[in-house]
Structure formats: structure tokens, C-alpha cells
Amino acid sequence: MGHTTSALRMTGVSRTYGAGEAAVRALDEVSLDLAAGSFTAIMGPSGSGKSTLLHCAAGLEQPDAGQVTVNGQPMPRGSETRLTRFRRERIGFVFQQYNLLPTLTALQNATLPLTLAGKRADRARAESLLTEVGLGGRMHHLPDQLSGGQRQRVAVARALITAPSVVFADEPTGALDTRSARDVLALLRSTVDRHGRTVVMVTHDPLAASYADTVVFLADGRLDPSGELRRPTPDAVAARLAHLGDRAVRVGA
């Protein structure tokens, strides 16, 4: 393990919402170290802090304490503009609700991160990425002319366009039918296997989690002390989740 470079490292990351009596500690000193070329799923009951973890790791939210490094470089703090510049060159993000821009075609959406970074929109690369995700014939369609699964595949192409150190996916199959969900998951899997990308995915579907190499579990803002689950099967994931749920209830009671 010692020689593998770490694509994402979080050390003692905490995030609290609200103040005083109403304060909610969404993340409580979470530490994670993910190797380059790995596919990790993050699971936990709702309200466990999964989305906050993903947002803090991806630079969409600033943690109150702790540090995040991407490919060895510390995430800047303070101004949103600096954070945005850091993020758009190193991090790709796939959202549950796609978040494609409605006035841009599939191709324009896919090249948007490059355009925003002031780089030449690499059309050839975008076209080959879109072809790879199966949308070679629909590059000039607007998002509302595409199905949910197709939109999510455009979003995957957009997340990959800058050759990011880490790709984050927040419930990427949450709004899709079973078949489209399978396509998107296979696509994420192949970006790891064929292109050596690092993928971190939040999901609460055990079947989706089984596409990952490793599953980490989160409850009440902390990583489950029983450790991660390697080479997950849907059944094993479901069993751990049920166990996690039981314990959460016991702790709460």
C-alpha cells in the first residue's frame, strides 16, 4: 500500500450546521485515504452525513475543521473563486439530478468545464468521450431532448473532460430506471478499469454499491468502526446496512 499515490485524503474533517442548541454535527472528524485508480462507495442511512462528506471532499462546501488533499495538493480555503478554480481542474462531479445546463447541447455541456477554465474546448476529446458513453449520435441534442439515462451519461462525459484526479458521484442512479442505472454504473466502473480514474460514489442502493471495489459506511457523521467492505456483493452490503441501522437505533435510544 505504501507506494500507491493517494488521490483523495481527508484528515479529521468536521462540519456542523446551525449553531447553539440547533447545531447538527453532520461530519465528525472523518478521515479517509483513497488510492488512485480505486472505486469507492459511501453508504449509510439518510442523515448520516454522506452528502456532506461528498460535498466537503469535492470542495463544494468548506469543512469547519480538518484538511482535504486531492492528488497531494491541499484544498484551498477562503474565497469561493479560488476553491472553484482548484475544483474545476482536479475534480469531476456527477449529480443525481444531472445538473446539465438547459441551453447547451450535449457537446457544449461536456466541454463546459474546459471553457470555464479558459482552455480551448477540446472538441475531438469531447466527441470521443460522448461516443464512448454511447451518445455519438446525440451530441447536438439539448438536455430536454434526451432521456434521464442519456443525460446522466452526458454528465459523466462532462465530469471526465478535464481528466480529473477524482470523480465524485452523488446518487448518480437515484433518478434512473434499472436499465439506465446499470449503464451508468458500468460506465463509472469502466472509467476506473480502462482509464485508471478514481471514483467516489454516494448511494443507498446495495446493488449500485456492489460495482465499487470498496464500500465505506457512515453513521451519525462518523465512519463505521467495523471498517470497510472489500469486494462487496449486494447481499453483503445489505447485511452491513441493516446492522448499521440497528446500531444507529440502539445508540439513539
Add this chain to the structure above:
Amino acid sequence: MFVLALRSVRQRPGRLAATLLAAFFGATVVIMFNSLHDTARQPGTDPAGTESLTLTAGVVGGYGTLLVLLGIASTLTVTVRQRAEEMALLRRTGATPGQITRMVVGEALLVAAAGALLAIAPALLAGRALVARFHETGQVAAGVDHVLGPIGLGAGLGITLLAAAGAAWLAVRRALRARSRRPVTRTIAGALALVAGAGGVGATFAMEPTEPALMAAPAFGSILIAAGLAAFSAPLLRALSTMSGGALRLLLGAGGHLAVLNLRRRADELTGVLMPLILFVGMATATLCIQAVESDAIAASGLTRSTEDKNLETLNVVVVGIVAVFCCLLLINSLASATAFRRREFGQQRLAGATRGQVLRMVGGEALLLVLTGILAGTPAALAGVLAFTAVRTGTVRPAATPGVWLGVVTVAALAAGLAGLLTAIRTLRTPATVAVAA
């Protein structure tokens, strides 16, 4: 459905603010000018005063009312469109198109009525102040007090409610149609407005140069032509966006790139924002220039100008100015509302890697192209009326003061549109991007 409308008004006061403001501003203008009719009709008003009040109420009040009708209607077009998603949701949960129409129109009526009722007190004060100016300038005998009666109230409420309900009905009908094809109603209405406007401008030539109401025909003509051109302004905006794409990208970077793509795709939806812009440029340039030409004509008639004449000139500019200010407020209101509605879109852009600065440059670039379209369509509308008036009144086709007035109006339009867009965007961008896309 009326209960549903009432509930939805109560639950969402913020989103109805634009409609409420437009109704409020509009009703204030209509009530204020039409109350001059009430004042003129009360027993004991001197004949000269009656004539002077009726003339102002008829001319400025007349085209002011037309502007209010158009302004409220275009605001409603913008605000009803913003609810397309909600209407789709209601449909999926089993509401019939008729029920949705009744809800949206009912809501528009409620909000417009509230705006009109709120306008009564300020309109009363403004009307009093206006009649005081008539006293000062000796147009109306000092003993004649301002009265707000059935004409002012009736016109204020009637026009506001009619415009709101009519526009809401048209907009909801368009929204409920599966896929909007060519906007047929808009094309027909636009063509009719152009024909009527040309008629108004033409009618100027049939009038006597010294006719007191001579200004009415070209002013109405300009406003109608502006409204007609606004209906056809989408292709102009699209062409302008395509043409200036390179320059805007060079000037504003990725923000300019996004501005061009947005405007090309949304040109049709933006007619509701272009309407008040074009109306403002057309109406303010036309009426202020016509007033300047009229003042010069009086001066040139050889009579030495008394202080009274100068006072009258000021009064006329004040009266025209009130309507111009209304148009400007309407323009700010609709642009601010359209920008605030884009919270989710701004969030999506930021999540895709846009900095706040890039989003603001995009908004600024869009405002720039909208204003350019407004100038390109509003200027010919204004010129038509001004040239006709100048030709009849002075026998020449060189209107005085026009370049200066035009420059002033265009500057105000650019500042109003730019600031309304940018300040609203800055406020909208305070919401974290992750929250903005979730809402």
C-alpha cells in the same frame, strides 16, 4: 380552485412580488392621470382649467394607460412562465387544464387587485401634487381641489385587472399547450399593433399644426409601433447574439460564451423582458422629444416667453416624465424578476465550475445584448412619431434636441437593465450552489 389560488398566493408572497409591483406602479399611474378627469368634472371647475386637465388626462393619461396595459401584460407573461414546472406537477397530480387556468388567472386577479388597492393612497397624493402644479402654473384656478372619483378608480382597477387576467390567461394557455409552436397570438397582436401604430403616426398628418391634442396621435403611434416591434424582437435578439458572439467571448470570456448560447436559445422566452425595454426606449424618446419640439415651436412663434410659458413647459415635462419613470420601473422589475428566477441555473453553472465572476459577466453580457436589441427596435418606433410630429408642427423634418434626449434615454435604459440584472444576480449568488440547485 379559487381557494387553491388564495392559498397559493398566501404561501408564496415572494414569487408574486413582480406581479404585485407591476400592478401597483401601473395602477398608480392610471388612477393619478384619470383622476384629472374627475377633477375636471366636478362642479365649479373653471372652463380653462377643465380644458387643461382634460387634455392632460386624455393625452398623457391615454397613452399612459396603454403603456400600463402592455407593461402589466408583459410582466405577467414572464411570471406565469416561471411557474411552468409547478403547472406540470399539478397536471400530473390530476388537475385539468381548466382548473389550472382558473387557478393562475384567479391568482393574477387577486394580486393585481391587491396592487391596485395599494396604489390608491399614493395615487391620491401624487394626483394632489400634480393638481398643485396646475395651480402654480395658472392652468387651473386655485380654488379647484383634486378629486378622486369613479373615473380614476374605475380606470385604475379596470385596466389593472383586465391586463393581469388577460395576460395570465394567454400565458397559461401557451404554457399548457404540449409544445409551443409559433406564437400565433403574438404574431397577430404584433402585426395589429404595427398597423395601428402606423395609423396613429399617419393621423398626425391629418391634424392641424396648432391642435392642442396633436401630440396624442404620434405618441400613441410610437408606443404601438414599439409594442409591435417588441412582438417581433426575438429574431433580432437572436441575430444580434450570433453576430456579436466573437466580440462578447473576447470581451467577457466564458461568461460571454454562455450569454450568447443562452440568448440564442431563449430569445422567444425573453420577449416579456424585451417588451418593457423597447417600450421604454420608444416611449421615452418619442414623448420627451415631442415635448421639446413643441416647446421650441412655441418659442419660435415669435411671442416673448413669459414665466408662465416656462412653467407650463416644466409641467409638461413632469407629466411625460412620470410615465417614463413608470416604464423604467417596469423594465427594472421584469428584469430583476427574470434574473432572480434563474437561481437554480446559476447554481448549476457554478457546480460545473463557473466562478461568481463568470456568472456575473454572463448576466452583464446578456443585459448588454438585450439593451442593444431594445435600442435597435425602440429607436425607429420613436423616430416615426417624432418625425411626423415635427413635420406637422414645424414643417421641417429636423426635430430639435432629439440626439441628446435619445442618448439620455439609452443611457438610462442601459444603466437600469445592467444594474437590475447584476444586482439581482449578486444577491441570488449568495445562496450556496449546492442549495440553489436543490430548491
